[in-house]
Amino acid sequence: MQEVSYPWEYLREQINAGIPEEIKSYLDELDHSDIVLAINHLKLEERVKLLSLITPEDAAELIEDLPWVQALRMLEELNASEAAAIIHEMRSDDKADFLSEMDEADAIIDELEVEEAQSVRELIRYDDDSAGGLMITEFLAFESSATVNEVVENLSANAEEYEKFNLQYIYVTKQNRFEGVLSMRSLLISKPDTLLSTIVMEALSVNDQIHLDELIRFFDSHDFYGVPVVNDAGELKGVVLRKDLREAQNEQINTEHLETQGIVGGEELRTMPVWLRARRRLSWLSVNILLNIAAASVIAFYQDTLSAVIALAVFLPIISDMSGCSGNQAVAVSLRELSLGVVKPFELFRVWIQEVSVGLINGLVLGILIGLAAWIWQDNMYMGLVVGGALMLNTIVAVSLGGTIPLFLKRMKVDPALASGPILTTVTDMFGFFLALTFAGWMLGSL
Amino acid sequence: MQEVSYPWEYLREQINAGIPEEIKSYLDELDHSDIVLAINHLKLEERVKLLSLITPEDAAELIEDLPWVQALRMLEELNASEAAAIIHEMRSDDKADFLSEMDEADAIIDELEVEEAQSVRELIRYDDDSAGGLMITEFLAFESSATVNEVVENLSANAEEYEKFNLQYIYVTKQNRFEGVLSMRSLLISKPDTLLSTIVMEALSVNDQIHLDELIRFFDSHDFYGVPVVNDAGELKGVVLRKDLREAQNEQINTEHLETQGIVGGEELRTMPVWLRARRRLSWLSVNILLNIAAASVIAFYQDTLSAVIALAVFLPIISDMSGCSGNQAVAVSLRELSLGVVKPFELFRVWIQEVSVGLINGLVLGILIGLAAWIWQDNMYMGLVVGGALMLNTIVAVSLGGTIPLFLKRMKVDPALASGPILTTVTDMFGFFLALTFAGWMLGSL
Numbered sequence: 001m002q003e004v005s006y007p008w009e010y011l012r013e014q015i016n017a018g019i020p021e022e023i024k025s026y027l028d029e030l031d032h033s034d035i036v037l038a039i040n041h042l043k044l045e046e047r048v049k050l051l052s053l054i055t056p057e058d059a060a061e062l063i064e065d066l067p068w069v070q071a072l073r074m075l076e077e078l079n080a081s082e083a084a085a086i087i088h089e090m091r092s093d094d095k096a097d098f099l100s101e102m103d104e105a106d107a108i109i110d111e112l113e114v115e116e117a118q119s120v121r122e123l124i125r126y127d128d129d130s131a132g133g134l135m136i137t138e139f140l141a142f143e144s145s146a147t148v149n150e151v152v153e154n155l156s157a158n159a160e161e162y163e164k165f166n167l168q169y170i171y172v173t174k175q176n177r178f179e180g181v182l183s184m185r186s187l188l189i190s191k192p193d194t195l196l197s198t199i200v201m202e203a204l205s206v207n208d209q210i211h212l213d214e215l216i217r218f219f220d221s222h223d224f225y226g227v228p229v230v231n232d233a234g235e236l237k238g239v240v241l242r243k244d245l246r247e248a249q250n251e252q253i254n255t256e257h258l259e260t261q262g263i264v265g266g267e268e269l270r271t272m273p274v275w276l277r278a279r280r281r282l283s284w285l286s287v288n289i290l291l292n293i294a295a296a297s298v299i300a301f302y303q304d305t306l307s308a309v310i311a312l313a314v315f316l317p318i319i320s321d322m323s324g325c326s327g328n329q330a331v332a333v334s335l336r337e338l339s340l341g342v343v344k345p346f347e348l349f350r351v352w353i354q355e356v357s358v359g360l361i362n363g364l365v366l367g368i369l370i371g372l373a374a375w376i377w378q379d380n381m382y383m384g385l386v387v388g389g390a391l392m393l394n395t396i397v398a399v400s401l402g403g404t405i406p407l408f409l410k411r412m413k414v415d416p417a418l419a420s421g422p423i424l425t426t427v428t429d430m431f432g433f434f435l436a437l438t439f440a441g442w443m444l445g446s447l
Numbered sequence: 448m449q450e451v452s453y454p455w456e457y458l459r460e461q462i463n464a465g466i467p468e469e470i471k472s473y474l475d476e477l478d479h480s481d482i483v484l485a486i487n488h489l490k491l492e493e494r495v496k497l498l499s500l501i502t503p504e505d506a507a508e509l510i511e512d513l514p515w516v517q518a519l520r521m522l523e524e525l526n527a528s529e530a531a532a533i534i535h536e537m538r539s540d541d542k543a544d545f546l547s548e549m550d551e552a553d554a555i556i557d558e559l560e561v562e563e564a565q566s567v568r569e570l571i572r573y574d575d576d577s578a579g580g581l582m583i584t585e586f587l588a589f590e591s592s593a594t595v596n597e598v599v600e601n602l603s604a605n606a607e608e609y610e611k612f613n614l615q616y617i618y619v620t621k622q623n624r625f626e627g628v629l630s631m632r633s634l635l636i637s638k639p640d641t642l643l644s645t646i647v648m649e650a651l652s653v654n655d656q657i658h659l660d661e662l663i664r665f666f667d668s669h670d671f672y673g674v675p676v677v678n679d680a681g682e683l684k685g686v687v688l689r690k691d692l693r694e695a696q697n698e699q700i701n702t703e704h705l706e707t708q709g710i711v712g713g714e715e716l717r718t719m720p721v722w723l724r725a726r727r728r729l730s731w732l733s734v735n736i737l738l739n740i741a742a743a744s745v746i747a748f749y750q751d752t753l754s755a756v757i758a759l760a761v762f763l764p765i766i767s768d769m770s771g772c773s774g775n776q777a778v779a780v781s782l783r784e785l786s787l788g789v790v791k792p793f794e795l796f797r798v799w800i801q802e803v804s805v806g807l808i809n810g811l812v813l814g815i816l817i818g819l820a821a822w823i824w825q826d827n828m829y830m831g832l833v834v835g836g837a838l839m840l841n842t843i844v845a846v847s848l849g850g851t852i853p854l855f856l857k858r859m860k861v862d863p864a865l866a867s868g869p870i871l872t873t874v875t876d877m878f879g880f881f882l883a884l885t886f887a888g889w890m891l892g893s894l
Contacts, residue, residue, distance in 0.1 A: 032667030033788045040789035065667075067787055156636045184631040189603045220479030220512070243690055250697050254783070257704040261779035262772055268780045269789065270801040278808040281776050288772050289813055292765045293820055299761045300824070306760055313753055313760035314746045317876065318739045320764045321771075325709060325735050329728050332708035333715045336701070340514055341480045342487035342716065354717040361725040366736055373740055377747070429764065 007034045008041035015046050020053050032065050039066060040271055048077040051086065060089035069267055072101055080104055084111030092137040096123035131215055132208035134248060135229045135238030141171040142196055144179050149192035171228055171236055172200040178228055178236040205230045208237055212248065219245055253339060259417035288422050295429035302437035309440050309447050311378055315387045319436055322366060322391060323398040323428040330355050330402030331420045338410060345410040355403035359396040367392030382446040390436035398428045454481050455488035462493050467500050479512050486513060487718055495524040507536035516714055519548055527551055531558030539584040543570035578662055579655035581695060582676045582685030588618040589643055591626050596639035618675055618683055619647040625675055625683040652677045655684055659695065666692055700786060706864035735869050742876035749884035756887050756894050758825055762834045766883055769813060769838060770845040770875040777802050777849030778867045785857060792858040795851050802850035806843040814839030829893040837883035845875045
């Protein structure tokens, strides 16, 4: 069998050998996805050593590709000046994102150049969920008193540096205060001595304090590639790019999904320390187990009925699980519709009606299926009625709750992702057990 | 109490009144998100009537903002020429996406202009998951024999139409075959009579057949805004924009999440017909109920033990549910790591080790919790041992399966989203019941 060398094994050897040029040329060969995969398979010490063996510029580029929590951990292992050198090469919003989470932030910022340090400190002060928290400070701006020719010369002279800048629009300021934009096209078709003030176009801008949700509405209403961000004094401070906003939204969605599955903190990589992963998962599981015990106590309450109809014990987990499944389908649709914006949190009744209609149909089908199974197995029609009837009714309860709980929590400004599932399953379990055991109690004579 | 008029109520009135100018001005006032919300609250007939009351251009813009399945349904209610008028105003990839799903596609395409019809027919032939399926045909290309001045004149003359084009790069062709790109910057700094062939820069392109995954790798390795797409003959056919690829990826992630919750088809809006929603949810639920019955038959097998220790019936649903929760946490992390690319489907052992370590810790804690609850309630230490021991071991089983099943399914080229959950819960239920009842059987004397 041919010996396969995985990218990380080869990378590990090279890191141990410690020859920068070879590491660089190897990394240049690799795809981004191979690099992400390889880094994930190295030990923390190896990853950190890798960072020190490549240029700060390459390190910054590498880090940009990695999952954020992993990159943060790597940076935290470096000393302040090493970290500063790498952070210096990052884009402005990434700089701020990392520094706002790092313990050694002040020490690192002290290592940066004065102007950069000041800029970063400003950026850090913004809320993550604000325009200021999402904007980048890499943009081109010229005073309105400049000419087209000056702009063109500036672009020629700095061609290489401006590679990474967003050059759809060039901003025009008047004593630092935002005036408007110039499109590349207008520059192209204007005479060289034209004053920017004569070809500048008015443009919308947003205040640096506005919240993510408002920013989303803004980009929904306007087909812009990016929007300039101004402070209260009207000074141009940065640009929010549509794609960065979309990325922020998508991170929100990923976080939400992981939370519905009980991943507290909205992210888990298996390279995180075991105790951290266990602790976070346990924080959700332990709440769940208490709720489970509370729900199962309903069964304890009806223990006499259960003794009389032992076969029922086979169906209780089925009723519990199937109700949970039906309810979670409704939860998923509610979370999806909320994120699409097609429903508002106050529309509890509308959603309930839409869920009950499906619940009646599905409850009937599932009730019949389980009822038949019970009837056949126990050779007793009443068993079928008890079990089938309980599942049928509980399905309707489950979808009703599943559909409305997320809206209700959202209304209460509580994050619906972590809480909807446990609340749903606890209530439907209790009710399902109650229904089955009560029905059984009514029909004890026939069972 | 003040009477609140919801956007859709007002819109409904206007649709019934049927005055195009008023509807247009009302829609212009509304935010995108208000429009999405309002449309979602109209009946299908009202939505369709709305489309006929606004210009095809406005209709296309409106449709672009709506959830895709909803827009599709609206278009299908129109007659061929109405639909064609609206589709004509859409971007090329959206045209193709809708037409490839509509029954009346041929009739609609016949209503389009000849050139457009041909272009659309070509686009439809591509796989959704290929470069051709994702590309847009709105790009600017000039023959290499043209001059900078000709380009500038063309841009000036068509300023308004080119508003929506991606003008970061202009493509250069030689008899339709792709030669390279021109940046706006290079146009800006070149003399007017310069031949494009002298300033054209070589650029990478992709073949129109390549798969989405390969396209993702391409964009990972190159920091491009978009990539030109060529056919086998080397002719320039379209452009894939990075943001469209990202959107396709995010749709994949959304679909995956909804599927893990049992939403077959990866999308459900409550405005879809009730029977469709019920049928799709049922298709997953009915498989689940059969699996549940299979799992619960383990309990039936041990009915004698259960009769002797009725209290155990209280703990069986708890063991089942908690194992499922622990397992699903692991499933969520696996799906996340697979999508991030930090783990490959063949790494079953590595993932298993990482999960077992967490499973041991969490299993111990949960086992102790439930064991104590059982001990206290039944005033019997052996009950605690049975229940706690079963949950502890089953937790380890659950996280082991939860972590590895998604990878295993992915390796088998089976979509892990829909199947992982049911397989996991069925096996862990069976094993959990087996453990609890077997342990109880061993300790019957002491219980």
